[in-house]
Amino acid sequence: MAKNKMHTHRHYEEENQWGCGSWLEYALVMILACILLLASLALTLYWVIKHRGGFAWRDDPIKQFNFHPVLMVAGFITFSGFSVLLYRICRCCRRIYVKLLHTVFHALAIPCVAVGFLTVLDSHNLAQPPIPNFYSLHSWIGLVTMGLFAIQFVVGFFSFLILLCCEGATAGFRASLVPIHASFGLTTFMLAIAACLTGLTEKVFFSLSSYYTTFPPEGYVVNTLGMVLVALAIVTGYILQREEFRFRAHILIRSGDL
């Protein structure tokens, strides 16, 4: 109880040290990040519905492919992005609730990524003639991204479970995991952006071919989507490295409330 009071006190002390400029900077970059996360998904949906004929299932592998970019962006960019930013957005909630929400957002990404992966496999295997699998740089980057995401989720989930059963005894162990998990989390997010950018480039060359050089409307949509993803890489990287936005982290590490 006394420990909690001390935390709350120190927490307000730190917040009060923030000047008007710091709050403005914080609000601006957070709002920008949220807009970009939603815009990436909205633009992907707009692109596949308006320019790529929308969605179908296994009877039309070309349109079935369209699930791939939408679900990969939803899972790896929008859900994962919000999940990562939660630690900087939820400044007043108890740490345990933030962790729970972080897990829920990443858990929501799992079905998106799984179905997004299956649809691209189907769209290759059911095409006439079938298209070979895993030949491209994009598919290799994609596999590494999915592998890292799976490892991160399993390690994060188990350390979270351990926390629930023996909080005090595992505080040191969990504290040592935090920087590793955070560093690989950012790497996974950046790799997901690289996978999306290579996937977009590949798709636009497949489908527009030399017509791409004539500045068609679809080219503008895809390029804008790519630039939104680049902006996300810059803004997310900035937010995560900014010490001031890392709320109470040093106090929590010392107290074991991780």
Ligand code: HEM
């Ligand atoms: C983080 C996001 C993404 C991941 C992890 C990912 C992963 C993959 C993987 C593993 C494959 C190989 C499937 C196979 O060979 O059977 C693939 C194929 C493909 N993906 Fe993605 N993808 C992502 C986002 C995107 C996006 C946004 C697009 C944009 C259209 C895209 C376009 C393609 C295309 C055209 C293929 C088929 C050609 C190829 O195998 O390279 N991907 N993706």
